[in-house]
Amino acid sequence: MDIEIREKKENKLLGRQQVSCKISFEKQLPSRKEVREALCAALGVAPEVLVVQSVRGGFGVKSAKAIVHVYKDAQAAKAASRHLLVRDGLEQKKEKKKAEKKAPAKK
Numbered sequence: 001m002d003i004e005i006r007e008k009k010e011n012k013l014l015g016r017q018q019v020s021c022k023i024s025f026e027k028q029l030p031s032r033k034e035v036r037e038a039l040c041a042a043l044g045v046a047p048e049v050l051v052v053q054s055v056r057g058g059f060g061v062k063s064a065k066a067i068v069h070v071y072k073d074a075q076a077a078k079a080a081s082r083h084l085l086v087r088d089g090l091e092q093k094k095e096k097k098k099a100e101k102k103a104p105a106k107k
Contacts, residue, residue: 001025001034003042017070019043022063029057029064039068048074051084 002024009018021042023035030038032052040047049071057064071077078085086093 001030001038003038005042015072015076019068019070021066021068023055023066024063026062029055035066036068039066043070045070046074049077051077053084 004022004024005019006022007020011018019039021039023030023038032055035055036047036050036052039052040050043050051069051071053067053069055064055066
């Protein structure tokens with residue numbers, strides 16, 4: 001898997017860098033986990049501060065576009081959208097409590 005970083009933007013208000021890159025691969029589109037590991041190595045950052053926003057590939061094309069956010073620290077990364085953290089495995093999904101159904105009262 002080859003990674004070409006296309007653009008880096010500094011977003012000081014949210015305390016992160018927004019990185020756009022192109023990923024080339026041989027067989028199939030790599031998983032989010034594989035993309036995270038490769039980008040952490042390419043950018044030289046810890047896995048807990050990198051959040052993958054999107055990975056988009058085209059039909060029949062051996063490349064994809066990825067957008068990732070690199071936060072200054074792990075606390076700033078926790079402020080990101082929760083569903084993205086769950087997708088990347090940085091947080092656990094909370095289980096919803098099911099409301100107990102009561103039997104209708106007899107008349």
